[in-house]
Amino acid sequence: MTTHDERAAEPERVRAPNIRDVAKVAGVSYQTVSRVLNDSPSIRPETLQRVRAAIEELGYRPNQAARALVTSRSRTIGVLSAQTVHYGPTTATNAIETAAREAGYRLSITNISSTEYASIKSAVDYLMSQSVEALIVIAPQVRVFEALNDLQVTVPFVTLEATGLNTSHSLWVDQVMGARLATRHLVELGHTEIMHISGPQDWIEAEARMQGFLRELSDADLRTRAPILGDWTASFGYYAGLELLRYRDFSAVFVGNDQMALGFMHACRESGLSVPGDISIVGFDDIPEAAHFAPPLTTVRQNFAEIGRRAIALLLGELRGETEMSHDPVQPELIIRESTARRA
Amino acid sequence: MTTHDERAAEPERVRAPNIRDVAKVAGVSYQTVSRVLNDSPSIRPETLQRVRAAIEELGYRPNQAARALVTSRSRTIGVLSAQTVHYGPTTATNAIETAAREAGYRLSITNISSTEYASIKSAVDYLMSQSVEALIVIAPQVRVFEALNDLQVTVPFVTLEATGLNTSHSLWVDQVMGARLATRHLVELGHTEIMHISGPQDWIEAEARMQGFLRELSDADLRTRAPILGDWTASFGYYAGLELLRYRDFSAVFVGNDQMALGFMHACRESGLSVPGDISIVGFDDIPEAAHFAPPLTTVRQNFAEIGRRAIALLLGELRGETEMSHDPVQPELIIRESTARRA
DNA sequence: GGTGCGGATGTGACCGTACACATCGCGACC
C-alpha cells in the first residue's frame, strides 16, 4: 500500500515506462500494446497509430528480460570461441554478429581460457545458464568437440569446423581440399621434396590440412615426411625455419597458415635463401596482409564471412523447425602469388 | 487449477526446474534456496548442504531472465565496436570479455555497420534495449563520439580512445606520446625529411598520432609536410608508397599502423629501394607479425589487453558507486628493430 | 430480427526470481 503512495509522492526513482504506462497514455489496454509490439494483424489502424505515438512519447522500450521470462525464449545465440586474434575466427564472428542481429537475435560470446575439459564445461555451462537458444562453436580444438559430445548440448548447435565426431553439426571449409590444392600446386611446379609446417596437433584444421597434404603427396607418389607441429604464430615459423634450413633437404614448404609462412620467409632471408628462388612457400588463409609479404604469398583463401553467415542461417532454420539444410562444405581457393616458382 | 493437474498428468513438456522445485526436494522454502544462490551469510551449514545437493540433483540453473527482471540488473555490459579485424580492438575485446566474465558480467557486443549517425544510434538503441548496465565503446571514429554525446547515454561508459569531447570517460593509450616517440627516433637518427602516412581522418587515433608527429617535428624545427590519409590497410600502404616513392623527397616515414607499413615496405622493394638503407620506416601497434616483416619493423607497442582490463575495472567501480579511478593514460613503448637506420 | 461469426479489444493468470517483512527459536543478559 504505502509503496504505491510513496512512489506517487516522490518520483525520485525514475522507473522506466512499462507496457501499462503506454497503455494508459494511449487509452487502450496493455494487451493491445502488446499486440502492437508483436505485429498482431488485427489492430485498427487508428489504434495502432495512438499506441505508436504513446511509445514514442514515453520513450518506451520493451523489457527483454520480462519477455524472455514469459516466453522462455532468450533470443540469444551463444558463441563459444577460443581466445585468439586469428583472422579467421574474428572475421567469422563479425559476420555472425551481423547476421544474428538482423534476424533479431543477440550473441553471447564467451572465450575458453584453455582446452581443459573443465574450462570447456564451464564455458558451456555459462552459455546454457544464459539460456541460449543455439550454440556456435568456433573454438577449433579437437578436445572442445569431445567435451561437447560428453556435455550433451540440448540446443541446436553448429561448429565451424569439421570432425569425424559430429559431421551433422558441422559447417566447414573443405580444409583437406585446400591443403591438396596447395600441395598440388607445388607438385606441379616440379617440387618433389616438400615440407609441411602444421598447426597444433589438437586443432581440427591443422589435422585436416595435414591430411590433405599427406594424401596429395601420396597420390603423386612422392616421399612424405613428418610435418612439423607449430602454434600458428609467425615466431614459430621463424624458429622452425631457422632449424629446418640448416639441412635444406627440401625445395618447397606448405605452411599451415599465413603467419607462420611469414616467419618462415623471415628465416629464409636470414639464412641467405631466396623465396621462391631457393624455396617455394605456400600459406593458408589469405589474410589481407599476405599480398604484401616479401615476396607476396601464394596461399589458400577461405571465405570466413560466408561460413559465419551460413552458421546463423542454419541455426535459425533449425530453430524454426525447418528441414535440414545442406551442409555442403565451402570451397577454398588457391591464390597464386610470388612465393612459389618452378623448381630450379 | 487444471494447469497443475495436466502438468502432473502428462509431463511431456520438460519444464526446467525452478527454485521451488529445488526447495521441495531440499525440504526448505524457496526463499532459503534463493539465499543459497546469493551467498547469504545466515544459512545453517547443514541446510546449505541439503540445498546444494538438491540443486545438483535436479541440474538446476537460475533463470537469468527472471533474475534480471526482478532486480532490474541485467549484469550485461554493452560493447559498441566497429566491424574490424584489427589487432588492437580484437585483443582488447578478448581482455574485456575475460575480465567481465570473471566479474560475473556478460557482454553484449554489437558492430556498427557504418559511421552514419543513424547506424550509431541504432546500435546504441539496440544495446540500451538489452538494458546494459554500462557501455564500452571501441569504435574509434570521431563521429561515434559525437553521436554518443547527442544520445545522452544514461549508463556509465568508457571509450577506449581519447577525444577532446569526453576525456572524463576515456581510457586511452597515449597516442600522441607514441607518435612522438616514433618521430623522435627518426629525428635522432638524423632524418630531416620525414613523411607521415596516417589513418582515416575521422579516426581518433589517426588524428592523435598525426598530432604527435606534427608536434615532434615542430619541436625539432623540422619541416612538416601534409600527412597522407590512409585506411589502415596494407594495400593502401602499398599504393601510397608506389606514388610517394616516385619523388622520394624524404628519407623516413612514420606510418600510422603496422599493416600500412607492411604495404609501404612492399612498395619500397618494388621501387628498388632498401629499407632501412634508403628509407627508414616506423610503424604503430606492434602486431605479432611485425617482428617478422622484411626487415623486422621498428614500431610502437600498445598494450591493448591492459586497456581492456582497465575498462572493465573502471566500469565496475563506477557501478559500485566508487569514487573515480585514475584515468592515467597507458604509456606506449617504442620497439626498435631493423627498419630504421641512421640517415645515409 | 435472431443467430452466427469474426475482427478488435479487454481480463486473469503465470513465468522465476529477489526483496521486504514476519515469524520462530534460542542463548544472553540484568
Add this chain to the structure above:
DNA sequence: GGTCGCGATGTGTACGGTCACATCCGCACC
C-alpha cells in the same frame, strides 16, 4: 525468569511482459 537480540527460516508481493480466454461490437445471413 522475562525480555531482548539475533540468527535462521518462511510468506507475500512485485518485476514486465505474453498467453489463453472472455467480451463486445457490427455485419451478413436466413
